Amino acid sequence: MSEMYTPKPENKFTFGLWTVGNVGRDPFGEPTRDPLSPVEIVHLLAEVGAWGVNFHDNDLVPIDATPAQRDKIVIDFQKALNDTGIVVPMATTNLFTDPAFRDGAFTTNDPKVRAYALHKTMYAIDLGVELGAKTYVFWGGREGTETDAGKSPLDAGKWFREALNFLTEYVLDNGYDLKFALEAKPNEPRGDIYLATTGAMLGFIETLDHPEMVGVNPEVAHETMAGLNFLHHVAQAWDRGKLFHIDLNDQSIGRYDQDFRFGAVNLKSAFFLVKFLEDVGYDGSRHFDAHAYRSSDLADVKAFARGCMRTYLILKEKAAQFNADGEIQSLLAEILADDGSMDDFKGHYSPAKAAALKAHAFDRPALGRRGQPYERLDQLTVELLLGVR
Ligand code: GCO
Ligand code: MN
Ligand code: MN
Numbered sequence: 001m002s003e004m005y006t007p008k009p010e011n012k013f014t015f016g017l018w019t020v021g022n023v024g025r026d027p028f029g030e031p032t033r034d035p036l037s038p039v040e041i042v043h044l045l046a047e048v049g050a051w052g053v054n055f056h057d058n059d060l061v062p063i064d065a066t067p068a069q070r071d072k073i074v075i076d077f078q079k080a081l082n083d084t085g086i087v088v089p090m091a092t093t094n095l096f097t098d099p100a101f102r103d104g105a106f107t108t109n110d111p112k113v114r115a116y117a118l119h120k121t122m123y124a125i126d127l128g129v130e131l132g133a134k135t136y137v138f139w140g141g142r143e144g145t146e147t148d149a150g151k152s153p154l155d156a157g158k159w160f161r162e163a164l165n166f167l168t169e170y171v172l173d174n175g176y177d178l179k180f181a182l183e184a185k186p187n188e189p190r191g192d193i194y195l196a197t198t199g200a201m202l203g204f205i206e207t208l209d210h211p212e213m214v215g216v217n218p219e220v221a222h223e224t225m226a227g228l229n230f231l232h233h234v235a236q237a238w239d240r241g242k243l244f245h246i247d248l249n250d251q252s253i254g255r256y257d258q259d260f261r262f263g264a265v266n267l268k269s270a271f272f273l274v275k276f277l278e279d280v281g282y283d284g285s286r287h288f289d290a291h292a293y294r295s296s297d298l299a300d301v302k303a304f305a306r307g308c309m310r311t312y313l314i315l316k317e318k319a320a321q322f323n324a325d326g327e328i329q330s331l332l333a334e335i336l337a338d339d340g341s342m343d344d345f346k347g348h349y350s351p352a353k354a355a356a357l358k359a360h361a362f363d364r365p366a367l368g369r370r371g372q373p374y375e376r377l378d379q380l381t382v383e384l385l386l387g388v389r
Helices: 038-048 067-084 111-130 153-173 198-205 220-225 230-239 267-280 298-324 326-335 351-359 364-369 374-385
Strands: 013-016 052-056 090-092 135-139 179-183 214-216 286-288
Touching: 013 298, 038 052, 038 067, 038 298, 067 111, 090 111, 111 153, 153 179, 153 198, 179 198, 198 214, 198 230, 220 230, 220 267, 230 267, 267 298, 267 374, 286 298, 298 326, 298 374, 326 374
Parallel strands: 013 052, 013 286, 052 090, 090 135, 135 179, 179 214
Antiparallel strands: none
């Protein structure tokens, strides 16, 4: 194996306890793998070369654990972290498994459940911060509807906003060094989930009391499930300074929520995503929110985890190759060519500029005749990815 494809701490590769710990249950079948304890998972992640581990409160501490059991679990987990050097960059709350959340957590019509969701999240934030988390993810898996007959999307949005405002104040009040990352998903497990895309989340964040503390956690599978271009959403988040975290996996459009190994379905999209993250200098976790096929055994789960990271690193190398490829770069230069003749019209508005632009005579037929060599560029990209360049 080339040294280049060996994961290093600076790659910031992370996995959730729920990802490599996934036991292979699906709506039609029982688990196919034995559960691993959080301590075993930390050691597994160290063995495969990951940098960090993330968790939902109840991945680590069972929902009905006593305070004494909780403390013992945290001590054992912290010891595994110390023994392996694995860090905890992110934590989150499970607000979807327990039947109490059948109609949602922060957005349910039941005020008792909304209050319980806040209560549970404050304890989960304490737990995450205690173990070192700097990013706190909010994925509202149950925040939605199957029917709009009994739930107002306006009330739901208002309640979600109130909850996030409450929790940002909680973080400030406790002096925690923690920012929030909102993760959108269009559906599953609800028929429709509120704020279904990263773009919707970005709009919502601006309505909060502390927008500076809140960004997004886009996931490859989620925009892809909706048939959208994931990269474009990531770019919008980056442009707004809101790319606080990212969930990498893979997904076929139009299928169930697959959570496949990174790069398992659409290598070309994965390539453009890795190239973007590396080109702009994204410095956060590369979190693999994926799990092995249900047919995998433990050895294959390790192969899955190694595969996520190895594919990322191979694509990172391909991105560097793309940037250094003379033929590709000269095609890009041709596509982006600018003879400077429009310089007077660029930039901020002024009445003089507007008047000059309105007076300018454009050769519209010539504009329409100019071809752009995207076919050639795309084919070179494909050949680069196929390893023949
Ligand atoms: C999903 C989501 C989750 C969240 C996780 C962390 O589709 O189930 O992607 O895996 O990312 O709950 O918030
Ligand atoms: Mn997901
Ligand atoms: Mn996710």
